Amino acid sequence: MKIIIIGAGMGGLTAGIALQRAGHEVEVFERVQEIRPVGAAISLWSNGVKCLNYLGLEQQVAALGGRMDFMAYVQGHSGKTMTRFSLEPLVQQVGQRPYPVVRAALQEMLLQACGRDRVHLGRALVAIEEQGDEVVAVFADGSRATGDLLIGADGTHSIVRSHVLEHPPQRRYAGYVNWNGLVQASADMAPADQWTTFVGEGKRVSVMPVAGGRFYFFFDVPLPGGLPYERADAQRLLRGYFDGWAQPVQTLIDRIDPQTTNRVEIHDIEPFMTWTRGRVALLGDAAHSTTPDIGQGGCAAMEDAVVLAMSLQTHTLGVPDALRRYQNRRNQRAADLVLRARKRCDITHGSDPALTQAWYDSLWQEDGSGIIRGIVANIEGNPLG
Ligand code: FAD
Numbered sequence: 001m002k003i004i005i006i007g008a009g010m011g012g013l014t015a016g017i018a019l020q021r022a023g024h025e026v027e028v029f030e031r032v033q034e035i036r037p038v039g040a041a042i043s044l045w046s047n048g049v050k051c052l053n054y055l056g057l058e059q060q061v062a063a064l065g066g067r068m069d070f071m072a073y074v075q076g077h078s079g080k081t082m083t084r085f086s087l088e089p090l091v092q093q094v095g096q097r098p099y100p101v102v103r104a105a106l107q108e109m110l111l112q113a114c115g116r117d118r119v120h121l122g123r124a125l126v127a128i129e130e131q132g133d134e135v136v137a138v139f140a141d142g143s144r145a146t147g148d149l150l151i152g153a154d155g156t157h158s159i160v161r162s163h164v165l166e167h168p169p170q171r172r173y174a175g176y177v178n179w180n181g182l183v184q185a186s187a188d189m190a191p192a193d194q195w196t197t198f199v200g201e202g203k204r205v206s207v208m209p210v211a212g213g214r215f216y217f218f219f220d221v222p223l224p225g226g227l228p229y230e231r232a233d234a235q236r237l238l239r240g241y242f243d244g245w246a247q248p249v250q251t252l253i254d255r256i257d258p259q260t261t262n263r264v265e266i267h268d269i270e271p272f273m274t275w276t277r278g279r280v281a282l283l284g285d286a287a288h289s290t291t292p293d294i295g296q297g298g299c300a301a302m303e304d305a306v307v308l309a310m311s312l313q314t315h316t317l318g319v320p321d322a323l324r325r326y327q328n329r330r331n332q333r334a335a336d337l338v339l340r341a342r343k344r345c346d347i348t349h350g351s352d353p354a355l356t357q358a359w360y361d362s363l364w365q366e367d368g369s370g371i372i373r374g375i376v377a378n379i380e381g382n383p384l385g
Helices: 010-021 046-054 059-062 088-094 105-113 158-163 232-243 249-257 297-314 319-348 352-364 367-381
Strands: 002-006 025-029 041-044 070-075 081-086 099-102 125-131 134-139 144-147 147-154 170-182 194-200 203-210 214-222 263-267 280-282
Touching: 002 010, 002 144, 010 025, 010 105, 010 203, 010 297, 025 144, 025 214, 025 232, 025 297, 041 059, 041 105, 041 297, 046 059, 046 297, 046 367, 059 099, 059 105, 081 352, 081 367, 088 367, 099 203, 125 367, 134 147, 134 158, 147 249, 147 352, 158 280, 170 319, 194 352, 203 249, 214 232, 232 249, 232 280, 263 319, 297 319, 319 352, 319 367
Parallel strands: 002 025, 002 147, 070 194, 147 280
Antiparallel strands: 041 099, 070 081, 125 134, 134 144, 170 214, 170 263, 194 203, 203 214
């Protein structure tokens, strides 16, 4: 079949790879002229890695992955370690290491595997027409593309979602702002093989090892949405928000490059179950926008891609039927992840200060087993076991 994919993010490109492997002809249309991922890096948990392994990218993704052997929570002000434990039990339980990866490198790997000639940049979808057994994508430049089906992998602001749903749900501000970027790893901030998170006041500061001896860092601060912001102000603002926090946090703020530090107001969308209409289906953030609090949005998009290809391959009652089966295999799992992330988001960011304090108190008692159980629960239920 000829399949049109809208959006060349990690969902659209993974779908492009999976569908070509299943023998389909794929054309990916991307709005921007140059793909610049929002966000510096991403934790690809074992379920996301398994999807890439399944698509033949095992060695490539392993080469991009940072070595994250330990995890620790540190009290933000005192710098005292609340808990530190090995992630090896997690790896043993789920059968695959997680990989923190630099987004630009992941994007490049997926683009190459999908085939650059399959991806058309500077083509913004503006309308969809379904005509009999065909679907037509209409682009802002007036051009059109025709296929047997169309996959909307066009992200959280999806236009395809407006075609699929009569009343598309609105994005919901989750109440905090995230700053993220890359910095040279250094022991005066945290051990190089450890995901370290400083917590306090409903805020958090995290460093995670990625390839090339670097840390992926992020700062979360509960704030009203829509505040004015200039990149040049990043360090001044962060110094204010983290005034009095331990020295490694101050060192990190001193070392970040404000010009390459991203600022994102975090949103999600109330889960919805209808992902398909006729020959059109949603995938990735277009279908399930989540807060990043359990690091599963991109991994879930990869799961979607694998299940979509399987569904089209194994069902023969026509495209709309196969797309509905894809939807029915994915929507509950994705909704669970969105709601789990929202719950984690509220606890981490002080929506109910008593709950957040109880979580801080529990971290001093934690031997790792409770946290690993939570991460394993996110990973389980993925389509590849
Ligand atoms: P996107 O990556 O948003 O891609 C959509 C693409 O569609 C874009 O390239 C866009 O330009 C294009 N597009 C949009 N409209 C049109 C149009 N009309 N025509 C053509 N093209 C169009 N996930 C994890 O798994 N682990 C993590 O650790 C993690 N951390 C995160 C941290 C932060 C701060 C944030 C914000 C998110 C994080 N996520 C994480 C979530 C992850 O980034 C998303 O789930 C993932 O990027 C979704 O991929 P996607 O392809 O569905 O959408």
